[in-house]
Structures are given as C-alpha cells and as structure tokens.
Amino acid sequence: MDGITDAPFRYITDIYGKPDILYTEFTSVKGLILGKPAIQRMLLRHKTETRTIAQFFGCEPEYFYQAALVALEKGFDGVDINMGCPDKSVFHRGAGAALIINPSVAKKIILAVKKGIKDGKEKYKIDRYITVSVKTRTGYREPQTKEWISHLLEVEPDVICIHARTFAQKYSGLADWTQIGIAAELMKNSKTKIFGNGDIKNRAQALERIKEYDLAGVLIGRGALGNPWVFTDKIPTTEERFQVLLAHCKKFAEFFPTTDLSIMRKHLAWYVKDFPHAAEIRNELMQVNNIEEVKKIISKTLKTL
Numbered sequence: 001m002d003g004i005t006d007a008p009f010r011y012i013t014d015i016y017g018k019p020d021i022l023y024t025e026f027t028s029v030k031g032l033i034l035g036k037p038a039i040q041r042m043l044l045r046h047k048t049e050t051r052t053i054a055q056f057f058g059c060e061p062e063y064f065y066q067a068a069l070v071a072l073e074k075g076f077d078g079v080d081i082n083m084g085c086p087d088k089s090v091f092h093r094g095a096g097a098a099l100i101i102n103p104s105v106a107k108k109i110i111l112a113v114k115k116g117i118k119d120g121k122e123k124y125k126i127d128r129y130i131t132v133s134v135k136t137r138t139g140y141r142e143p144q145t146k147e148w149i150s151h152l153l154e155v156e157p158d159v160i161c162i163h164a165r166t167f168a169q170k171y172s173g174l175a176d177w178t179q180i181g182i183a184a185e186l187m188k189n190s191k192t193k194i195f196g197n198g199d200i201k202n203r204a205q206a207l208e209r210i211k212e213y214d215l216a217g218v219l220i221g222r223g224a225l226g227n228p229w230v231f232t233d234k235i236p237t238t239e240e241r242f243q244v245l246l247a248h249c250k251k252f253a254e255f256f257p258t259t260d261l262s263i264m265r266k267h268l269a270w271y272v273k274d275f276p277h278a279a280e281i282r283n284e285l286m287q288v289n290n291i292e293e294v295k296k297i298i299s300k301t302l303k304t305l
C-alpha cells in the first residue's frame with residue numbers, strides 16, 4: 001500500500017502477524033527504470049523467508065519488463081501489477097485502474113512481466129517459484145468482472161487479486177463480494193489462482209471468505225494498519241501495542257536513519273486504540289519528531305492505565 005507498506009512496516013507485519021505474503025508499496029516502473037532515487041527506497045527489504053512481492057504501476061510494457069528484472073535482482077518472489085489504483089495522478093497516466101478500460105495494454109504488460117521473470121530467472125540463476133500477479137478491481141464505472149477478468153486470463157497470470165469495488169467507488173460503500181464469487185467461478189478451470197480483497201477485519205473473516213468463495217487466499221489492507229496481529233487470532237494488550245509501536249519506530253530509524261519520525265506519525269496513531277483517553281494520546285503522537293518523544297508519551301500513558 002502506497003505510503004504504508006515500506007520496509008519497516010513489512011518487517012513488523014512479518015514478525016508479529018506472520019502472513020503468507022507481503023507486498024511492497026506500489027512503485028512506478030518509469031521512475032524505477034529512469035533512476036529516480038526516491039523510488040529505490042520503496043524496494044528496500046528485510047531478510048525474511050516470507051514471500052515478498054514487488055508491486056509496480058505504470059503503462060509501458062517495456063519498463064515493466066525491465067522492472068521485473070530489477071525485482072529478481074533484488075531477490076523478490078514475484079511481481080504484482082497494479083491495475084486498480086483509482087488516484088487521479090495514476091489514472092490520468094493510463095496506469096492503475098485505467099488499464100481496466102485498456103485491456104490490450106494490460107495484457108501486453110502481463111506478457112512483458114512474464115518475459116522479464118523468465119529472462120531474469122536465467123540471468124540470475126534463480127530456480128524458485130516466482131509469480132506474476134495482477135491486483136485489480138471489479139470494473140470501471142460498473143462491475144464488469146466477467147469481461148475484464150476473461151481478458152486477463154487470456155495471458156494466464158499466476159494470480160489475480162480482486163478488490164471488490166469498481167474504479168468509480170474508490171474506497172466508498174462496501175466491497176461487493178458477490179463479484180469475487182463470479183470471478184472465482186470463471187477461474188475455476190484456469191491455472192490462475194484468485195485472491196479476494198475488501199473490508200476484511202480479522203483472520204476468522206478471512207478464512208470464512210476463502211471457504212465461501214473457494215479462493216486461494218485473501219489480502220488484508222486497512223485492517224493491518226497499526227495491527228499486524230490481524231493475520232493471527234491474537235488480541236494484543238495495550239502494553240503489547242505500545243511495545244510494537246516502539247519496535248516499529250526503531251526499525252524505521254534503522255532503515256531510514258536520516259529521516260525524522262514525522263512520516264511515522266500516522267502509523268503511531270493507528271496503534272493507539274481501545275483504551276480510555278486513546279484519542280488524546282493519538283493527538284500527542286501526531287506531534288512527535290523522534291523516538292525519545294515517543295518513549296515519553298508511552299511511559300506516561302502506561303502509568304495511567
């Protein structure tokens with residue numbers, strides 16, 4: 001998730017949530033290939049056995065080909081192609097959800113990534129399983145799941161993950177899981193696996209959805225904010241939340257030693273919930289610039305609990 005799933009976030013999620021797969025923030029293939037320094041930082045990663053997938057966005061198949069090579073060079077386990085982002089800046093470039101209305105380019109991109117993975121495996125002598133996946137939505141203005149997913153299946157990506165909203169819905173309303181049911185039915189006899197996505201709040205609900213729609217898996221986005229335990233059955237105590245919040249800050253400082261903590265503030269606020277005066281503490285955390293300030297707020301709060 002853009003602005004969220006950076007290397008420290010993935011580290012914390014991995015350690016405390018133990019999900020099966022982690023995804024990077026979406027990264028511009030053009031920015032990556034043209035060498036924008038800020039982009040390299042998005043592909044930083046921690047050492048882990050957990051499958052970690054580089055997500056890319058753009059609209060140029062050639063850049064996707066090259067980005068797939070970079071992903072393999074950096075040791076990622078797969079490339080995920082964003083075909084769902086509704087943000088204006090991405091959409092107007094013909095990327096993200098704009099690919100839903102341009103299936104011929106979408107298919108060229110998938111084929112380019114497949115070739116990049118094939119060539120990269122040879123070049124870097126990799127023989128483990130590397131996936132090519134697509135993360136998309138159910139349609140543009142209205143759900144058009146059958147038609148859109150049929151296009152994608154023509155070029156056989158390994159996985160299609162469907163966020164059960166249209167481009168027009170952005171993040172509003174509820175995810176329409178019946179559309180995921182339609183896609184699952186369509187994909188039943190194909191080699192492509194399906195992941196569902198949208199509004200999952202906990203592990204039990206994830207398992208229910210997988211069973212109900214016969215899916216290979218689900219992705220959890222917002223439910224994981226300040227909550228790596230969402231992938232487990234654990235309900236953390238307030239103390240545990242604070243411990244992990246602090247561990248997250250330390251990891252952030254390790255990865256980005258020259259960046260102050262202000263861009264971590266939103267994460268800090270997400271950890272703080274479900275105890276009296278949580279809102280006040282969140283406000284205080286929204287002002288911090290360094291770990292010392294965070295520690296002071298935590299120790300003061302723990303004394304009042």
Ligand SMILES: Cc1cc2nc3c(=O)[nH]c(=O)nc-3n(C[C@H](O)[C@H](O)[C@H](O)COP(=O)(O)O)c2cc1C
Nearest residue numbers: 001002025026135163197198199200220221222223
């Ligand atoms: C702040 C934010 C950033 C996101 N960035 C990305 C992204 O970079 N790539 C992507 O595929 N989806 C992105 N999404 C969409 C989520 O991955 C997910 O599809 C959506 O939030 C619905 O799932 P959820 O209800 O589990 O959050 C983002 C969502 C949010 C709220």
